[in-house]
Amino acid sequence: MNYALLPLRIFSDERGKLGVLESYKDMPFAMKRMYYIFDTSPSFDRGGHAHRELEQIVLCLCGSCEFVLDNGSLRESVKLNSPEVGLYIGKNMWREMKNFSYDCRLVVLASDYYDEREYIRDYAEFIEFIKEIKCKE
Numbered sequence: 001m002n003y004a005l006l007p008l009r010i011f012s013d014e015r016g017k018l019g020v021l022e023s024y025k026d027m028p029f030a031m032k033r034m035y036y037i038f039d040t041s042p043s044f045d046r047g048g049h050a051h052r053e054l055e056q057i058v059l060c061l062c063g064s065c066e067f068v069l070d071n072g073s074l075r076e077s078v079k080l081n082s083p084e085v086g087l088y089i090g091k092n093m094w095r096e097m098k099n100f101s102y103d104c105r106l107v108v109l110a111s112d113y114y115d116e117r118e119y120i121r122d123y124a125e126f127i128e129f130i131k132e133i134k135c136k137e
């Protein structure tokens with residue numbers, strides 16, 4: 001499975017906590033884009049797509065949500081509920097996001113600019129894409 005839960009570099013003292021992510025030191029890619037998700041609801045899911053090349057790290061700064069990660073053969077679920085852990089998602093991973101708390105705040109660091117052509121938004125197409133990759137290996 002091309003994902004990992006990364007313990008983040010946190011500086012903690014009596015004033016509070018400060019987390020740091022530096023390209024190629026704390027994360028395996030250089031960030032070109034950041035986006036964030038807020039005003040969520042448990043009634044609505046997000047995601048439902050894969051990326052051909054994009055890598056991402058998801059930080060859950062507040063609240064909680066669940067990521068379902070699928071590599072075409074295996075499907076695993078990860079609960080995010082701590083700003084001290086980052087979820088790295090590599091390329092070619094189908095992801096669904098659900099069970100958002102109302103106060104969930106996600107920050108996503110991405111390895112490239114937004115490009116809709118880079119998305120696979122149909123699960124059957126994703127499975128075909130994975131088969132093609134495996135044939136080429």
Ligand code: TYD
Pocket residue numbers: 033035037046047048114
């Ligand atoms: P969408 O892919 O549906 O979000 P999620 O992955 O959470 O399901 O994106 C919602 C809208 O935002 C869609 O119209 C595309 C747009 N968008 C951008 O323009 N730039 C971005 O970097 C992202 C992530 C989304």
